[in-house]
Amino acid sequence: MGWIEFALAMVLFMASHRIPAALGVKEGLVRVLGARGYTALFSLASLALLAWVIVAAGRAPFVPLWDQTLAARWAVNLAMPLAVALAVFAIGAPNPFAFEGRKGDFDPDRPGIAGLTRQPLLWALLLWSCAHLGANGDLAHAILFGTFAGFSALGMWIVEARRRREMGADGFDRAARHTGLVPFAALISGRWRPASGPSVARLALAIGTWALLWYLHLPVIGVSPLP
Template sequence: MGWIEFALALIVFMASHRVPAMAGLKARLERALGRRGYVIVFSLVSTLLLFWVIFAAGRAPFVPLWDQAGWQRWAVNIVMPLVIALMVFGTAAANPFAFEGRTDGFDPDRPGIAGLTRQPLLWALALWSGAHLLANGDLAHLILFGLFLGFSLAGMAIVERRRRAGMGTEAWDRAARRTGLLPFAAMVSGRWQPRSLPSLVRLAIWVLSWAALWRLHLPVIGVWPGP
C-alpha cells in the first residue's frame, strides 16, 4: 500500500499543475477569483499536495541506495536559507516573468527579485529537491526529489517560453534586459546591481519561516534537520 499511495500522491500533484491549464479550468478560476486569488488558492492546494507527497514517500517501503554522509546534511542546511529567501522574496513580487509574480509595478531598470533570477520559486524548488536528493539515499526519495528537480528545471523553460510568447519578443527584451534566468547571472555580467534594501516585512518573514521550518521539521517530517 505504501508504494500505491506514493504513486497516487505523485500523480495527483503532477496533474494539479497540468490539468487546470489544459482543461481551461485555470482561465475560469482566474476570472472568478482574480489573478491574485487564483495564485493564492493554487499555492495553498499545491502546498497541501506537496506535504502529502512527502509523507507518502516516507511511508513507502525503504529501499537503500547509498549511505548518508555528514557533508550531505551540511549541504541541505546551507541551501535551505537561500531556498526560503527565493520563496519569500519571489512570491507576489513585481515580476511579470514568473507565474508567482505580479505583472503590475514592474520597473525594467529596477527589476528587484527578477534581477537575481526571473524564476525564483522554480529555482527554490530545484535547490530544495537537489539538496534533499543528496541527503536521502533510498529509492522512494530518489524518485520524489529526482522528479521534482526535473519538474522545476523543465518548468523554467516552459514558463519562460510562454511568457516570452505572451509579451512578444520586443517587449520581453526590453523588460528582461537587466534580468537573468540563472541566479546572480545578471549581477555577474554587470547588467544588474541591487539598488535598495529588501523589504523589512519580507526579511522578517524569511527569518521566521526558516526558524519555523527548523523547529517543526522533526515533529512534522520526523527527521532532525541538523548535521
C-alpha cells in the same frame, strides 16, 4: 499500499500544475477570485499536495540506494535558508516572467527579485530538491526529489518560452534587459544593480518561515535537520 499512496500523491501533484490550465479551470477561477485570489488558492493547494507527497514518500517501503553523509546533511542546512528566501521574495512580487509573480507594477529598470533571477520560485524548488536528494539515499526519496529537480529545471525552460511567446521576443528582451535566468548572473555581468536593500518585512518572513520549517522538521517529518 505505501507505493500506491506515493504514486497517487505524485500524480495528483503533477496533474494539479497542468490540468487546471488545460481544462480552462484556471481562467474561470481567475475571473471569480482575481489573479491574486487564484494565486493564493493555487499556492495553498500546491503546499497541501506537496506535504502529502513528502509524507507518502516516508511511508513507502525503504529501499536503500546510497548512504547518507555528513556533507550531505550540511548541504541541506546551507541550501534551505536560500531556498526559503527565494520563495518568500518570489511569491506575489512584481515579476512578469514567473508564474508566481505579479505582472503589474513591474519596472524593467528596477526589476527587484527578477534582477536576481527571473524564476526565483523554481530555483528555490530546485535547491530544495537537489539538496535533499543527496541526503536521502532510498528509492522513494530518490524518485521524489529527483522528479522535483527535473520538474524545476524543465519548468524554467517552459515558463521562459511561454512568456517570450506572450510578450513577443522584442518585448521580452526589453523587459528582461536588467535580469537573468541564472541567479546572480545579471549582478555579476553588471546588467543589474539593486536600487535598494531587500524588504524588511519579506526578510523577516523568510527568516521566520525557515525557522518554523527547521523546528517542525523533526515532529512532522520524523528526522532531525541537525547535521
